[in-house]
């Protein structure tokens with residue numbers, strides 16, 4: 176397993192907070208510690224050079240996950256002539272991959288131009304040109320996930336039901352703990368007792384404090400969690416929210432309220448407003464990104480389940496239509512199955 180956080184060369188001004196003992200209870204009201212908002216006791220950013228053996232296994236699994244699309248796209252270029260028929264087949268394959276009309280036409284137009292300008296006649300060279308164009312399209316979505324700029328860093332996590340929010344929070348919490356970051360979770364899903372319990376049990380098992388309330392207002396639970404995080408000097412507060420559809424307008428309003436109330440608990444918070452999307456939801460994922468971004472002004476995405484029946488092309492649609500950075504992608508349920516998004520590696524898996 177390789178890590179995706181690394182220590183930045185920041186001189187600690189304040190010693191890092193100790194890892195919390197599990198204390199699954201409602202937060203006691205407390206005053207904020209006297210820290211400037213941007214105090215950076217520790218800062219972490221992406222690991223840029225993961226261990227080769229782990230990288231290899233990650234790549235082969237990502238490739239397996241996206242094999243449907245890569246098989247379709249790769250086959251097109253085998254012994255192909257560069258003509259209208261190839262472009263038509265490529266258009267169909269890109270649309271089938273969930274890239275959507277906008278990204279598909281953008282890529283095709285750019286490819287045709289490149290083929291002409293560079294006088295490409297060989298199918299392999301055209302495929303390589305498409306790869307370069309896709310990498311250029313997706314690269315702006317790469318963004319390192321940095322911790323340590325705030326004490327605590329407050330993260331709000333949203334998404335539709337079953338997208339993988341809670342699982343992802345668990346994985347992130349473990350990675351953060353492994354790097355000396357103390358983590359506090361807020362069970363903002365006050366509707367489903369089972370969701371709350373799931374998080375509580377997980378917290379106890381993993382030595383992570385979970386703030387929860389039996390019933391009531393998810394905004395209040397989130398506020399309590401921020402207060403508790405500030406009082407205890409916790410490094411990271413992650414706020415889980417109940418799954419909801421963008422069409423459930425009252426629930427989208429509730430999300431906005433949660434965000435506002437978090438901001439009342441700590442100026443500038445949440446520092447990360449994340450949307451978790453299931454990679455198998457195709458073009459609907461784009462609709463989710465738009466709706467949640469309109470409501471919350473997202474700072475980043477996490478795309479899960481790229482190991483299933485995902486086609487992967489929707490990320491090109493996101494890059495064209497609503498380029499919210501993709502912090503992480505997930506290809507399974509184990510902790511090492513969540514890794515930073517890397518455009519080059521993703522396109523390599525997508526195009527073979």
Ligand SMILES: Nc1nc2c(ncn2[C@@H]2O[C@H](COP(=O)(O)OP(=O)(O)OP(=O)(O)O)[C@@H](O)[C@H]2O)c(=O)[nH]1
Nearest residue numbers: 336337338339340341342418479480505506507508
């Ligand atoms: N195959 C696969 N399964 C995943 C991945 N991430 C999460 N899951 C599974 O997806 C299911 C739903 O995950 P949860 O984390 O409970 O999703 P949630 O968004 O919190 O769901 P709600 O609380 O209902 O809104 C679980 O069975 C997870 O194990 C992934 O990357 N790959």
